[in-house]
Amino acid sequence: MKFKAMTAVAALLLSVPAMTLADPDEDALVVNGETEYVTETSAPAHLSDVLDTIYSGWRFREDETQALQMDDFDNPGMVFADLGLDQWNKVEGEAEKSCASCHGTPEESMKGVRAVYPKWNEAAQEVRTLAMQVNDCRETNMKAEPYKYTSTEMTNMEALISIQSRGMPVDVAVDGPVQATWEAGKEIYYTRYGQLELSCANCHEQNYGNMIRADHLSQGQINGFPTYRLKNAKLNQTHDRFRGCIRDTRGHTFEAGSPEFVALELYVASRGNGLSVEGPSVRN
Amino acid sequence: MAEGVKPRVKAPSSAAAGEAVVLKTLISHQMESGQRKNADGTAIPRSIINRFTCEFNGTSVIDIKMEPAISTNPYFEFEAVIPEAGDLKFTWYDDDGSVYEDVKSVAIA
Amino acid sequence: MEFTRRDTLALGMGAVALTVLPFRANAAADDAIAEFTGGAAMADTGVTLTAPEIAENGNTVPIAVEAEGAVAIMVLAAGNPTPGVATFNFGELAGAHSASTRIRLAGTQDVIAIAKMADGSFARASSNVKVTIGGCGG
Numbered sequence: 001m002k003f004k005a006m007t008a009v010a011a012l013l014l015s016v017p018a019m020t021l022a023d024p025d026e027d028a029l030v031v032n033g034e035t036e037y038v039t040e041t042s043a044p045a046h047l048s049d050v051l052d053t054i055y056s057g058w059r060f061r062e063d064e065t066q067a068l069q070m071d072d073f074d075n076p077g078m079v080f081a082d083l084g085l086d087q088w089n090k091v092e093g094e095a096e097k098s099c100a101s102c103h104g105t106p107e108e109s110m111k112g113v114r115a116v117y118p119k120w121n122e123a124a125q126e127v128r129t130l131a132m133q134v135n136d137c138r139e140t141n142m143k144a145e146p147y148k149y150t151s152t153e154m155t156n157m158e159a160l161i162s163i164q165s166r167g168m169p170v171d172v173a174v175d176g177p178v179q180a181t182w183e184a185g186k187e188i189y190y191t192r193y194g195q196l197e198l199s200c201a202n203c204h205e206q207n208y209g210n211m212i213r214a215d216h217l218s219q220g221q222i223n224g225f226p227t228y229r230l231k232n233a234k235l236n237q238t239h240d241r242f243r244g245c246i247r248d249t250r251g252h253t254f255e256a257g258s259p260e261f262v263a264l265e266l267y268v269a270s271r272g273n274g275l276s277v278e279g280p281s282v283r284n
Numbered sequence: 285m286a287e288g289v290k291p292r293v294k295a296p297s298s299a300a301a302g303e304a305v306v307l308k309t310l311i312s313h314q315m316e317s318g319q320r321k322n323a324d325g326t327a328i329p330r331s332i333i334n335r336f337t338c339e340f341n342g343t344s345v346i347d348i349k350m351e352p353a354i355s356t357n358p359y360f361e362f363e364a365v366i367p368e369a370g371d372l373k374f375t376w377y378d379d380d381g382s383v384y385e386d387v388k389s390v391a392i393a
Numbered sequence: 394m395e396f397t398r399r400d401t402l403a404l405g406m407g408a409v410a411l412t413v414l415p416f417r418a419n420a421a422a423d424d425a426i427a428e429f430t431g432g433a434a435m436a437d438t439g440v441t442l443t444a445p446e447i448a449e450n451g452n453t454v455p456i457a458v459e460a461e462g463a464v465a466i467m468v469l470a471a472g473n474p475t476p477g478v479a480t481f482n483f484g485e486l487a488g489a490h491s492a493s494t495r496i497r498l499a500g501t502q503d504v505i506a507i508a509k510m511a512d513g514s515f516a517r518a519s520s521n522v523k524v525t526i527g528g529c530g531g
Binding site: 340361366 | 481
């Protein structure tokens with residue numbers, strides 16, 4: 001029997017057993033030997049028709065990667081939160097203030113903040129991400145230059161603020177004034193993008209636990225952001241990752257800080273309602 | 285000194301005399317290996333931390349020669365014996381001549 | 394172009410082999426070992442090297458080495474553009490003669506640890522680490 005070259009190679013590759021279906025593992029995330037985080041819980045009500053259980057991305061990683069997050073001195077993301085603390089205490093801008101001038105210590109003032117972002121800002125009549133709120137404070141109250149949205153400074157600050165919500169359940173609103181933004185985010189989540197015509201749901205809802213080539217697909221939860229990625233050895237924000245994902249569909253991507261990504265972040269955050277805030281987490 | 289280079293060390297604040305303690309050290313540093321290329325194809329020159337040492341009251345605990353294969357934000361975990369009260373001194377040596385230091389005092393319990 | 398079944402199998406086995414063989418067997422690694430040991434024989438016990446079987450990402454691979462009574466442990470990555478990774482020199486106040494770190498691996502390859510013992514003898518351990526390429530890492 002004879003075969004065409006491409007078909008021949010393809011047939012052989014497909015006949016090699018695919019990596020076994022690798023559901024999220026059973027490990028428990030305990031940090032510093034004391035705090036246990038919720039990495040698995042019932043899906044929030046608005047997902048009841050598509051998911052029963054939601055899992056943190058931590059559960060899909062190899063043991064060695066998981067271990068990196070279990071001690072605050074193993075976790076490479078934590079040094080960037082230290083840098084964030086330096087920024088927190090630094091006086092900047094014409095008003096000659098630092099974050100500390102108004103907010104005291106991060107422990108005092110930022111507890112629980114990250115867990116409810118993105119959220120509605122009544123005065124500005126818009127949904128705000130943490131980064132947007134940080135910059136509003138900088139410009140309005142400190143009279144300082146805003147941080148560039150995906151800059152190291154902004155990511156360090158997000159890490160510092162996220163730590164103050166660690167272990168607390170993600171709890172973003174899905175109705176009330178945010179509803180329109182939430183619906184817009186949901187629509188983006190289910191829209192196919194790019195030459196490969198993939199939506200977030202195709203991978204993260206319909207195929208979590210499977211391998212896409214060499215990657216073990218998670219549910220795409222963002223409770224662990226900002227996350228230290230082994231791949232680029234630095235902290236990454238949600239919008240960074242959204243950009244990467246859409247680029248991977250070979251599509252033109254929205255920009256970090258764009259209304260589309262703000263809406264998507266709100267929607268994706270709500271899919272994780274109930275999981276513990278882990279940021280800064282460690283992922284591949 | 286390069287921007288944003290910050291050490292982060294886990295060391296116990298006290299130990300029993302003669303106890304071996306676990307130390308964890310991290311420093312935020314790009315560790316530019318010299319293998320990466322610019323958009324125009326020219327190599328980005330190597331710029332790494334090439335040596336890390338830990339001493340206790342002036343006596344060597346560990347001395348590590350580091351090559352470009354050490355990951356960005358170099359991390360080391362190792363053990364030190366604490367014979368008496370004193371200071372653990374951690375030193376990182378950069379290709380560019382900068383030297384970064386951190387000191388942790390250890391009391392005897 | 395048309396292939397017989399025999400040709401197809403040969404092509405396929407070759408393709409599979411390429412992904413698991415060290416993508417570069419490095420003579421420089423042998424040179425580095427010779428320089429460290431002076432050409433002395435190496436025992437195959439006495440040093441342990443802990444490395445993952447499959448690296449989640451080649452940019453940051455956690456490894457650990459341990460050799461009781463060792464003066465120094467040298468770690469090499471035989472398939473990297475340059476094989477040197479680190480040399481751990483244990484001082485007078487070292488506790489256990491062990492160390493952990495995170496390294497970069499450019500592809501599937503052997504990671505090698507050579508320990509120099511206090512009595513001047515040497516020990517060697519190696520571990521093959523698979524480094525996958527491709528996925529939807531973004």
